[in-house]
Amino acid sequence: MAPLHSKSHTSLGSRKSSIFNFIQQPPQPDVYYVGVDVGTGSARACIIDTNGIILGLSERPITRHELKANFITQNSTEIWNAICYCVKNCIRESGVDPEDVFGIGFDATCSLVAINEKTDEPMAVGPDFTDHKENIILWMDHRSVDETIEINSSGDKSLKYVGGQMSIEMELPKMKWLKHNMPGGINSCKFYDLADFLTHKATGSEARSYCSTVCKQGLVPPGVDGSTTGWSKEFLLSLDLEELVEDDFRRLGGIPDKNGTFLSAGDIVGKLTAKSAEELGLSTECIVGSGVIDAYAGWIGTVAGKVDNPTVSNKLDSKNNGTILTSCGRLAAVAGTSTCHIAMTKEPCFVQGVWGPYKDVMAKDYWLAEGGQSCTGALLAHVLAIHPASNELSHLAEASNLSKFDYLNLILENLVVDNKSRSVVSLAKHMFFYGDFHGNRSPIADPKMRASIIGQSMDSSVNDLAIQYFGACEFIAQQTRQIVEEMEKGGHEIDCIFMSGGQCRNGLLMRLLADCTGLPIVIPRYIDAAVVFGSAILGAVAAEEAVQEHIHKKGKSRRSSILETQRSQTSLNKVGSGVQLGDGQHSPYTAPTATASTTNMATLAYASTQTGSHHQFPTMTPMTEETDYFNQPPQKKPFSDEDDSEDEQTLSFGSKSNVQKGLSQKLGNLSLKPLTKTTDTSPGAKLWKVMEKMTGPGKVILPSDENHPDRKLLNAKYKIFLEQCYKQQEYRDLVDGVEAENIKG
Structure with a gap:
């Protein structure tokens, strides 16, 4: 985690009377949920209980193919098989009876899947149209350049709701490319x-989500x-x-509501088919x-x-009216190779360069907007990889x-001492780094943007790498x-x-995020598993009524009767296939405890053993200064970059599943109550109720005082940052104009 200092903002004594030290309510017996997340490089699954505690987590890599430049495909059969492996594995790891899993939710990258309408089998999407296993055009596939330009030149009103123009990453340009390049066209296809x-594969339903169709397909x-x-006949015909x-x-x-079913997040799609239930x-x-x-599951x-x-906490609670409206003003930054910034509003807010506003995606009559940085995790990996001292850094x-x-953070601390600098921030006061190496997604939506770095020298040492x-x-x-x-200029109020x-x-x-934005930064309980945890919440929302019936009838619900009948007929398949700092002090920017993993929270456990359940929970370790949740020591074992999935290069410091493994049954200490029946039928009520009960504690990093010298310096450098951004566009226009005249001459 990344606290402000090596100590928390609140004292141990005050924490003992806070929500983080109330006795954890035991989970409802025999009630669990599964979440599935499909990323660019792997599929993962988790199982949670009614308090949102992850009891098991499993991950499996998936492949992608690039037979031709900008043509990047995946295989839906491989992905489904990986999901089935992960679900079975995490359930086995947890010790939960599979029949006690009431709900399942899915999230995935916004990739286009082509399926044969008649056979429901995969259809090849090229460039090799004989390979029907490769039936997914990945989100990062950039084959449809001309199609994207044509769509954006149409001026259709749907573009107004995707930030002014469709991205090449969206799915309508990919469908248009298939229309003109797939042998026989798309007459045999249906698209998801x-x-x-994945929900179709699980249930057989043709229901679509507003999240997918509104955000990426133009509905x-x-x-x-x-x-x-919903869809525009005139637009598609044009x-x-x-x-x-x-x-x-x-x-x-x-x-x-005519011949199609479109659902908001967590609405019921249906129950698992016999085939998918057996496979999962x-x-x-x-x-x-x-x-x-996937990014919305992070929200x-x-x-x-x-x-x-x-x-x-008080500021957030003051806006808590018990409905999903409470989430407005809370910006989710879901970070990996890139970063997505997602915010909800009650009324539509139009922001140039920010995708959306999208209606009904999370809850009926609410709007979401999605900003983003195309290169964050990949940027840090790139800066380290291209520097002459890269290998030396790895060895050290x-x-x-x-x-x-x-290690780089500690080098910066040493440089402060060696150079007698005021702070880590002032070390780089003459380094003006503009890092749009891979174009700009938000807020200027310019794919031609590139990096510019002012202040470089011929220094090729590890110290110079630390400054860059x-x-x-x-x-x-x-x-x-x-x-x-x-976003705030467009009407958002970000708290x-x-x-x-x-x-x-x-x-x-x-710390830089807090001081540059002037906003509190909240680090979640599950750093690496926040997305798959979000998908498990979708399963909990969909299953809530079934859970209430089960609890109300004390396990003698209609569901239980059906399962008893099934047990008598067949047996379910339950398993499947060193640097030292000069003076011994650390700045709030680079304190080692700021990077301690959330696995340190594994010292906590449930307050009591739940009897009568298939899963037993140990007693809670007494809270002492040594086991203080907010002041755990950093990990001592070596980190491994080689285990990371490609979509979060070098940033997880080890496999996501390994990072979160062991959290099961040990992440208590929340004042959460078991699910209770609600009569609130307002839009998003069920979703928000479950989110509040399950999400648990986060670690807050407050910005420094606005008069702090580092804040003043960062404010000054922000003006230079903006000049680097907009001047680059001016410079390009200038030379492009000259070149146009040269070509004409």
Whole structure:
């Protein structure tokens, strides 16, 4: 984790009377939920109880193919098999009876899946159209450049709701490319976003999610801007996509509430089919919740978190009216290779360069917006990889038993002492690092943007690498401030940033984010598992009524009767296949405890052993200064970058499943109550209720006082950052104009 100092904001005594030291309510016996997350490089699954405690976590890599430049594909059969392996494995790890899993939720990357309408089998998406196993065009596939340009030149009103223009990462340009390049066209196809395909595979339902279709396929929900059918017949016909219009848009899932079912996050899709239940190792009474794009599962898994700072807690609580409206003002930053910034509002807020506003994605009549940085984790990995001292850093960090980032942070501390600098921030006062190496997603939405670095010398030492690394971290933080400011100009009111992902362990980066934005940064209980945890919440939301019936009838519900009948007929398949700092002090930017993993929370446990359950919970370790949740020592074992999935290079410091393993039954100490029946039928009520009960505590990092010297310096450098951003565009226009005249001449 990444605290402000090596000590928490609150004293141990005050914490003993806070929500973090109330006795954990025991979970409801025999009630569990599974979450599935499909990322770019791996599939993972977790199982949670009614308090949101992860009891088991499993991960398996998945492959992607690039047979031709910019053509990147995946295999839906491989992904489903990986999911089945992970679900069975995490259930086995937890010791939970599969029949006690009431709900399952899915999230995935926003990739396009092509399926044969008649056979429901995969269809090849090229470049090798004879290979029908490769039926997914990955989100990062950039084959549809011309199609994207044509769509964005149409001026259709749907573009207004995707930040002004469609991204090449979205799915309509990919469908248009297939129309003109697939042998025989798309007459045999139906299309799904990957998350929707997974719920289809699990249930057989053709239901689609508003998250997938609104965010990535161009659906404008009925009632928005005169839309009556969701899809625009005129728009699709103008793009030569008459096949998508046939039979009231059946290939896209149909028209909402006519011939198609479209659902918000966690709405019930259906129960598992007999086939999918057997493959997943679950029962046919397990209920499937409507899925979301992976970053949105990160929003679900973080923004309802409690914090350890009374100032921030009181401010957030003052806006808590018990409905999902409470989440408005809480920005989720879901970080990996790139970072997505997701915020909810009650009314639509239009921000140039920020995708959305998207209606009904999380809850009926609420809107979400999605900003983003195309290069954050990948930026830090790139800066380390290209520097002449890269290999030296690897050897030194390994010899010191530290991660590369912790080692660089300690080098910066040493440089402060050696150079008699005022602070770590002032070390890099003449380093002006603008890091859009891979274009800009938000807020200027310019894919032609590139990096510019002012202040480089011929120094090729590890010390110079540390300064450039600091510059990259500062860039990420300054650009986050730029995104937040643009969102606030468009009507958002951002109070707090809820982070997730491996970058949370970088104390330097988290402190810079707080000081650049001037906002509290909240680190979640589950750093690496926030997304898959969010998908498990989707399963809990969908299964809530079944759970209430089960609890109310004390395990003698209709569900129980059905399972008893099934047990008498068949047996379910339950298993499947060193640096020293000069004066011994650390700045709040680089204190070693700022990067301690959340696995340190494993010293906590449930208060009592739950009897009558399939799963036993140990007694809670007494809270002492040594076992203080907020002041755990850093990990001592070596970190390994080789185990990380490709979509979070070097940032997790080890496999996600290993990082979170052992958290089962040991992450108590929350004042959460078992699920209780609610009569609130307002939009998003069930989702928010479950999120609040399950999300648990987060660690808050407060910005320094606005008159602090580092804040003043960062404010001055922000002006330079903005000049580097907009001047680059001016310079390009200038030389492009000259070149145009040269070519004409």
